[in-house]
Amino acid sequence: MLSEMPDTLISDTVRRYRHTHYRHTKIVATLGPATQSEEGLTRLINQGVDVFRLNMAHGTGEWAIEVTKRIRQTSDKVGRHVAVMMDVKGPEIRTGVVEQPIELVVGNRIRLQASSNPAPDDLDCPCVSVNYPDLARDVKVGATILIDSGLIRMRIMDKDDDGILCEVETPGMLTSRRHINLPGVHVNLPAVTEKDKHDLQAGAEAGIDFVALSFVRTAADIRTLQAYLKEIGSNARIVAKIEDQAGVQNMEEIIRESDGLMIARGDLGIEIDYHKLPLVQSQLIAACQSEGKPVIIATHLLESMIQSPMPTRAEVSDVSNAVREQADAVMLSGETTTGAYPFESVEVMKNIIRSIEPTVSRSLNSLITLREPKAKMLRSAALLAQELGQAGIVVFTRSGFLAYVLASLRPRGVPIYAFTDAEDTFNQMLLLWGVEPFLMEFSDDPDVTIANATERLRQSDWVTPGSWLVVITNVLAHGKVVDSLQLRQVEATPPAGST
Structure with missing residues (x-):
């Protein structure tokens, strides 16, 4: 049965929303402790959020079912529907448990142990486990390895079958389960992990609308997810997250195979030269517009608003640029999950969009090829x-x-x-x-x-x-x-x- 929205249920807030500037650019908000209550959802829906993102890196399948049900019920009460996107964790390389934080200074050496075998007896430096057994096989001596979102940079000095020896180039404090980036390395990890499968089963039960697939490297990754979604009876559309060099290199085939793209600038900004990120963002947006696929700009859009009631001027310019390039949507992450000003962040996003959209060229998209x-x-x-x-x-x-x-x-x-x-x-x-x-x-x-x-x-x-x-x-x-x-x-x- 169709769940049509009776006009009598449309709130005054929603009616006023319709009579303001017609907003083309959609807003995606990630749910978390700051916003996942019924009161928080009600406020975000009334503010005009279009899609709620469930970040499964910090959630369980049971949580996804519970919060999706709450979203649907709240939408019915408010009189405005929103979509639900499950962002699966995907394959990750992380360090293991560290009993005490390790202070690393420039020139220090540290071993990353990739196997379950014991570290060498004569080791004269700290040794930390890694959850990726093929690490030593995939990397080359002299290559760069980045830990904790790129905060710690190291150079690979030597390797053996069980691990690698690195020299610290950028100091930092190493704690447990820190994310590892290997720029330019094609890692041998599955596109859909066992955790992802469990979460997707819950998502299918809950009736999610989109699946954001992390660390998409080739079109084959999309096909793997397509087959699994078909197997579990889900009609969710697939949004490919571009987060590394392989994804950028294979952007055309990935865009053609997927239903949309998310430019996940956090990991992507670590994987490529930081000064090239704006150029790659523009290339990815243009490639999506050429294929007629939606594109979401994500990560750090209003990062300072996690702790501040006002954005930085650089953040305002960043969001403005995404609107001028006519991305389909802009996304809030930490701002609306654990931030102190989640609702203010949405208002800031709306205000920027409202100011910038009328200044964008009225020319239609000339990149797309219309075949039919x-x-x-x-x-x-x-x-x-x-x-x-x-x-x-x-x-x-x-x-x-x-x-x-x-x-x-x-x-x-x-x-x-x-x-x-x-x-x-x-x-x-x-x-x-x-x-x-x-x-x-x-x-x-x-x-x-x-x-x-x-x-x-x-x-x-x-x-x-x-x-x-x-x-x-x-x-x-x-x-x-x-x-x-x-x-x-x-x-x-x-x-x-x-x-």
Whole structure:
């Protein structure tokens, strides 16, 4: 049964939200102790968050089921739906347990033991275990190894079958279970771990809408996840996280195979030269826009707001740049999980988007290749709606294809109203740039479906009498169903035939 949102349940807050600046760029907020209560969820949904992210690096399957249920219930109460994205932990290389923190200074040596064999008897430096047995085989002497998000940099001086000997180049304090990066090294780790599988089973039970796959290196990683999701009966769409050099090198094949991309700038900024990160971000956004796939900019967007009520000027510029490059979504991580100012962070994000979006070029996306005739008709619809001004586009879709194409065209200033009778598709369209999805039964008569959609928009204050809608729909002509582009004006009273 379709869980349509009755107009009587729409809160005054949501109505006011609709009459402010139409926001094309979506906001993803990560849930945690600061926001996962019903009160926190209510506030974030009313603020306009579009997608909630569940970071499974810090969560269990049982938690995912519980919090997803709470999200759905809270959405129903508030009168505004949001999507749920499970971000699985993925394969990681970490140091083992350290009984006492080890202070490392420049020139110190330390051994990373990659096997269960005992360390050499004559070892004259600290020895720390690593959870990756193939470490010594995969790395080369002279290569760089980074620990604890790159805070500790070391050079590999020697290796044997059981481990590697490193010299410290950047000082730091080494504690337990610190993350290890091996820039430029293709590690032999599974795309989907056993923990991921357990979490995904819980996600399938909970009805998650997206899976963000960590450390995607090749398109084969996406296919592995696709097969597993099919096996457990999940219709979740896959967002590939680009976090290392291999992912950047294989971006085209990864984007084609996935349903979207997340530019995870934390690990990516460690894996590549820091000064090249803005260039790689632009390349990845352009590659997604060329393929018509959504892209999320993540990590450190408003990092200082974990502890501060105001962002730095650099952070404001960073978010502004993501909006100017027309990413589909911007994401908050620690700001909304454990931060002291989670709701202020969302307001800051909205304020930046509201200021910057009107300054972005009105030119449609020229990078995308439109292969299907109907997709080319959508470009005409986007141009027409922009020329009309204060107009929206209405499409009807079961797969989401039409919404994906329209979002990829980037018709700035034009709301894209996407109607569907498939609940999965409805939730998944919440991530797309400029798309406002609606869940509604379709009639066998296209005119009745259009009338119902127009009335739904009018009653819920998305459109006002006299405004124009560019409608893409099927019509019956000489006994054949053909695609059509129609121009309709919103009436002050319900359209004839609407139900």
